[in-house]
Amino acid sequence: MARRPTMKDVAREAGLSVATVDRALNGRSTVREETLRKIARAADKVGYHARGLLEFRMVQQVPELRLGFLLIKKKHEFYQTFAREIEAAAAARSDVRIRPLIRYVTSQSPEEFAAAMAQFRGRVDAVAAVAINHQKLNQVVRDLTGANIPVFSLLNDFGQGIRQSYLGLNNMKIGRLAAWMMTRTVAQPGKLAIFVGGNRWHGHDLREVGFRSFVRETAPAFTVLEALVNLETVEVTYEATLDLLNRHADLRGIYVAGGGMEGAIRALREARPPGKVALIVNELTGESRAALLDGYAVMVISTPLRELCRDLLGFMIAAAGKPDSGPGSQHFLEPRVMLAEML
Incomplete structure (x- = not known):
């Protein structure tokens, strides 16, 4: 019958004293994580039964942080992916145990956002x-910061001057990118429409400004119509798109700067053949992918969520418990530009 490995065998394999291995196993004193890992590898190699206990000790010695995340549209594919990437980025950290607390709001009400935060x-x-x-929300950010809880804005900037950092795309440049693609792919000049979620979405305002400025500077033969507020809802976007198509025979393009793109896609499928009106939307989902493949969308501008979540957790860990005073920074990520030929 084979002899069961002992603590002495582990100590010999790890090149450590039996006393050190004993302290690690029984938690009689603090043992460095590097030493714990060395003992765990040795225990695994010799088949020592207490390897699970060693791994537990390692986990117990890693600091723990609780991080809160507030998202919108819980049932939307993009935000479901966002939540999964947050959890994956948290699980990938070995230097700290992260407990992500993800919450959602269901409307654009400032009161709901403020209460949730x-x-x-x-x-x-x-x-x-x-x-x-x-x-x-500015007041809530001040209150949280005053309690040593740093606040980060995502995708849409808020709390400028009091939040810690903004992470997302450079929304002004995103608007100009959309205008560049639209004016370069539409053969005949005409009218262009733009949807924004509402005046409270600072990022949408910036996208509109970028879009209009590019058209004004480089493609004056096009006319940008008054921006339409869709409250980021599918039905409002659908009805408004049908109305646009009915009222403007020379409508050449539509840019949905925020949510609700599914409504524009549905309206175009019902009322126009593919390619008749150029459509540009944000975020790659099942709906936008199909629109690209079918020729109803010419470009999708997507946020690199995996990179965003990785960088975000790094910033949150570094700032936890010690928010900086004064205006925070901006961390721009490179957008992913998707065309039909890339799918």
Whole structure:
């Protein structure tokens, strides 16, 4: 019968004293993580039964952080992917145990956003949120920062001057990119339409400004219509798109700067053949992918969520418990530009 490995065998394999291995196993004193890992590898190699206990000790010695995340549209494919990438980025960290707390809001109400963010106080070490830009949120950001809880804005900037950092795309450049593609792919000049979620989405305002400025500077033969507010809803976008198509025979392109793109796609499928009106949307989902392949969309501008979540967690870990004073920074990620030929 084979002899069961002992603590002495582990110590010999690890090149350590039996006393050190004993302290690691029984938690009688603090043992460095590097030493714990060396013992764990040795225990695995010799088949020592207490390897699981060693791994538990290693986990117990890693610091823990609670991080809060506020998203919107819980049932939307993009935000479901966003939540999964947050969890994956948290699980990938070995230097700290991260407990992500992900919450959602269901409307664009400043009161709902403010209440949801305020609920993180006392429960997390840092907060990151996709939220509107409004005075009510500014006060919540001040309160959280005053409690040593740094706040990060995601995708749409809010709390400028008091939040820690903004992470997302450079929205002004995104608007110009959309205008560049639209004016370069449409053969005949005409009217262009743009949808924004609402005046409280600072990022949408910047996209509109970028879009209009590019057209004005480089493609004056095109006319950009008054921006349409769709509240990021599919049905409003659908009805408004049908109305645009009925009223403007020379409509050449539509840019949906925020959510609700599914409504524009559906309207174009019903009322126009592929390629008749150039459509540009944000974020690659099943709907936008199909629109690209079918010729109803000419470009999808996508946020690199995996990179965003990786960078975001690094910033949150570094800032937890010690938010900087004064204006924060901006961390821009490179957009992923998707065309039909790339799918």
